Every structure is written in C-alpha cells, then in structure tokens.
Amino acid sequence: MNNEPHSLPLALAVIELRHPESAPLSRSHLAAIEEGLREQTPVYGHEVQTLVRADFGPMAVNGVTASQVVDFYHFMSRTKETAVTFGPGLISVKTTSYKNWDWLKDLFLTAVNLRNDLTPLVGIERLGCRYIDEIRVPGAKTADWSQWISADLLPPNFSGVRPKLDLDVQMFHAQYKSEIPNISVTTRYGVLSGPPTVATSEYLVRKNSPEDGQFFLLDTDSAWQLGLGEEIRDFDLEDLVSRVDDLHSLTKNIFEYSITEKLRDAIFSKGAAK
Secondary structure, three states: OOOOOOOOOEEEEEEEEEOOOOOOOOOOHHHHHHHHHHOOOOOOEEEEEEEEOOOOOOEEEEOOEEEEEEEEEEEEOOOOHHHHHOOEEEEEEEEEEOOOOOHOOOOOOOOHHHHHHOOOOOOOEEEEEEEEEEOOOOOOOOOOOOHHHHHHOOOOOOOOOOOOOOOOOOOEEEEEEOOOOOEEEEEEEEEEEOOOOOOOOEOOOOOOOOOOOOEEEEEEEEEOOOOOOOOOOOOHHHHHHHHHHHHHHHHHHHHHHHHHHHHHHHOOOOOOOO
C-alpha cells in the first residue's frame, strides 16, 4: 500500500483586491482588458449576480432593505483553470493549476494595471492572499495524520481508549491578528471525509478532481484591511507589490509551520512551489 501523498496538495490559490467602486467598465474597456490578458486568459465570461442586503431592524421590510444587480467579468485560460475577475470593487486572480508565486503575482499585477489605466483606482480597502490545500494519503481510509501534520493542529487520538478510535472528522476555524497593524489571518483546518472543498464551477475548472475520501484541509487567508475610519490612501503600485509579497510570505510560513518534515520532503521533491 502506498502511504505517501500522491498529489500536490494545493487545490486553489487566490489573490484578491477590494477597492472603492470605480466607474463601470465599458465595452471598449473590456476589449482593452481582453487584449491585455490575451496571452494567458483569452476566454471571456460575463456573470450577473443579485446582491441582497438584509436588515432585521424596525425599518426593514420582510428582512430585506436593498438589492443590487452586479456585473462580474471573467477572463479565463483556455482550460478555465485560471480566472481573472473584475467587479465593481474587486479584482481577483484564482487558479487551480498553480505554477509558482511569481507567475500568479505577475498575472495579478497585470490585471490591476489594466484596470487602473482604464478607470483609475482610488485606493485599496482590502488585499488578500489565500491558499487552500487538500492533503491526501492514498489507500488510507483513516490516515495517521501525525506523520504529516504538525501536532499543534491535531486533536487528541485517545490512544488508550478501547475499542480503538480513528479520527473521522475534525474542523477548526480561527482568526488571528498580526502584530503588524491591519494584517490578519483567517484559517480553517482539519480532517474531512467526503468530496473536495474546491470543485469545478462555470468560471473556474478543477481538472482531475479527487474522488471522495478523507483529506486534511489547510485553508489560509492572509489579509491587509483598511481599519474602520482610516483614510483611504492614493493607489500606490509599489506599496501594493510590497504588501502582496508580505501576505504571501505569511501564508507560506503558516503552511510550513503546519506540516511535518516528512510531508515537506514528499511534496517539495515533486516540484511543489509556493
């Protein structure tokens, strides 16, 4: 029986920028973005969402105070494994086929520059770097996660209890404040049994999605966010590059802390890179 992780664990990587709403993208704007992203993400998709704001105060009517129809524009790779998305106050890059950090960051900065050149950004309200890892051990219905995952992330195994107990499901959610102002980390981690957490959608495909089974989830979202009442500073590309690199480094450090040397040797010898 093969007891080594059989695939690279990174299921989804995301960089997302939230900004004050800019002027709507016109057809000529979209054509310019399409041309600028043609080399990597030439496939176009338009999505319309209705966003509903709920309020349960005395002025609310049936719990709904307002709704808004919002356009999202997706530019995808030919396999749809990578998508660049523009919304009224959002620019994001998502991929289920991660190459390396420089590649992902370069695509993100290309998208930001294209948007800023067409309808200048007032500033940044939130910047996030998120990685979702799904770690699987083939042939093991209930893996010994102590071989692969740091003990700090694992619950007690009740080894002295009879009949013997095998860990089936475990999930934790936590948010951390950094000593650096405005930076936080949201994590979800634990053992899951069932379908993968990252699945194929209309605008983002996950090829060769794993079969249902047990896996360890490491979902880390490191973010810089404007504080309540703080002034929105002018958009600064150099500052954006520095911040996104810092967030990536933080996300990577958390992943490194969360795994054992055995897992690190197994996955990075296969060419994994963050």
